[in-house]
Amino acid sequence: MRPPSYKHVADELAAAIRAGTLPAGTRLPPHRALARQRGIAVATATRVYAELAARGLVVGEPGRGTYVRHPSGYDGPEPSRALPVPRVADLSFNQPLADGQADELRRALRALSTSGDVEALLRQHPPGGRRQDRAVVATYLLERGIDAAPADVLLTGGTQQALDVVLRALTRPGDVLAADALSYPGIRLLAAAHGLDLAPVPVTPSGPDLDALDRLCRARRVRAIYTMPTVHNPLGWVLDAERRARLAAVARAAGCLVIEDGTYAFLETAAPPPLRELAPERTCYVASLSKNVATGLRFGFAVVPARHAAALTGALRTTTWGTPGLVTAVATGWIADGTVARLERARRADAAARQETAREALAGMDVTAHPASYSVWLRLEPHQRPDHVAAVLAEEGILVSTGDAFAIGPSRPRALRLALATPPPGELGPALRRLRRAVDAIPP
Template sequence: MGLVAGEPGRGTFVRHQAGYDGPEPSRALPVPRVADLSFNQPLAHGQADRLRLALRALSSSGEIESLLRQHPPGGRPHDRAVVATYLLDRAIDAAPADVVLTGGTQQALDCVLRALTRPGDVLAVDALSYPGIRLLASQHGLELAPVPVTPTGPDLGALERLCRVRRVRAIYAIPTVHNPLGWVLDREQRLRLAATARAHDCVIIEDGTYAFLEAAPPPPLRTLAPERTCYVAGLSKNVATGLRFGFAVVPARHVAAVTRSLRAASWGVPGLVVALATGWIADGTVARLERDRREDAAARQDIARAALAGMDLTAHPVSYSVWLGLEPHQRPDHVAALLAREGILVSTADAFATGPSRPRALRLALGTPPLDGLGPALRRLRCAIEAIPP
């Protein structure tokens, strides 16, 4: 068909006429675009105005000259302190010295893996997980060990068996609003995962990218096992994908190694980005945007449940993603190509699979289309899928 392509480590995606170029608004389709459901780029009304005001405030502040100087790798102490205070709302009590500022969550993951693993190490990961972890594992020569998933989380019995028979160096987990399946592990599951990591001396890498969507989650793994957990997150989904600001909270004994890996990769985060991000954290803008995002995500889930009622859906009720199971006769790559001809971009399960099993499913990202356009796009998607003959 020529409309989709597969690439090791990235999965199946709709093809640009000249090759895949990522989540670009200009990506060509055979018909006018209806909706991009392949990538979440949520934006709140008025965010551009907030950015203008913040930039004006920075331009007239006494700190403007300092933004032209090189900041220390990992961030200045007072910037780290702002993030540490922000994390208290996530039940993470971290010393500012244990916070390493990065250029987004992906860089935080990269720096942690670069510092704490070696080529050939085994990384335990959910059988369906964030696609970026596959890319990083490939870059660092790590062996991914997929852990089977259940409707409520990873199969922790399977994880325990894996750790008994293999030397697992690290466990990558998304315990709060999982990407792509939306689960939230309860306290008992988190304690069991932490106990497994302790018993086998594994590092835990906890991804909190979407954790802000769960208003009252159980304690983070970082809080339950602080001596071995690296918590990574950023402002891509709660503020803006273009604000490449993230952080890693790491055990004190690993701070120097993670900071060295950051210095090797990019030295640090641009001062202007840090000033914008920490300013918005300190003045409450990020907290307000997170509340707005929760309301927006809940509204989008309501729209999705109504438009796709009766279909095989898996989702957190306050999230920006839906996992849509397909019928046995519906090949995900063919469905993605069909939807592309309808002007709708989607991701297939290939992008999220960390092992050989490839479920017949699509991941629908709900955060990018305008709210009033989401329902019509999903109804069009449903009609196209249901018209596929057995």
């Protein structure tokens, strides 16, 4: 009699989970025990659990085993946003806005409506943007320590599109992309979409484990390294000059690309020079105006080595060509007249104040955060499973992001990422205190 296939075993366990026979929180047998019980190979048992995880039914916790996931759907990379009670706070996503930004937009649109050639806003701009618009962004980037020619700046519809065109143009399916073991969730989605082998780099309190990265690059042919050296998402670190130089040296020795994400870099004014300045011949710097101006503006950019500019321009041509003329006019106008610089100053002060609120509300809990960022990484107690905690908080009207949304590789952290930017300032403290009471009340 042939042993059951992994699909058959996975289907049986999935049916038991959905029927409630295996309730949320049940610890499933270790891989070897499942293999003995079912008469299958250990490798097949591993495929069973991988299949159940892909269906969103189980979650693996390093050193503790595989557990049936809470069915609420409030955890993971695509959590439910339909709360069962009136919303108290959205701590799952950062959408910072300042008072008066709507009026800023009205003024900008009125000014555009009376400009000399308003019809130009209806014409298709070249892929990557017009030279004069690229020049505005190049001048703006000087404040971040990046000295790039306008020809090396490509305008995109946000950071995510910038990442997409870099990977589309400069990688091939099967290439190895190294990324921090905890990182921006969008890179995981893009790696899957482009068929890349995403290799996690262990993290330390002060940055990626560069010795591990070096060993990875020596053992495998890494095509690119994705990194956030300035105000990392979700851990908030800022790599010092020595670590940046080491990372650039590892990439240069391995002959691989560096993809530097500077989305949150505006929050740290004293950072060492970007990797783009240390290894300009191999670094693509991507960022946007999503967190310093508005998430809905969808205006970003990629600063690329000159030898890759044509390939990335071609990738833009085959997708969306870049940014619409109206968005580009608003964004470059705000950069040129100082509105973006003013908003960035306001964001830094606002983020620092929100971090102070979070430190007071969460005092004594295991948290990691940059002192002027919009995120807190909250590690949970051993008995507190992130999927269950997210469901408990949803009953309190609070949305959060669970740590597995940021996990690169199989390891799933027992943690929450709290986004601080969206609630009104006066509501953030009460929401965090409510969160703390709910988490503390979860029994062992």
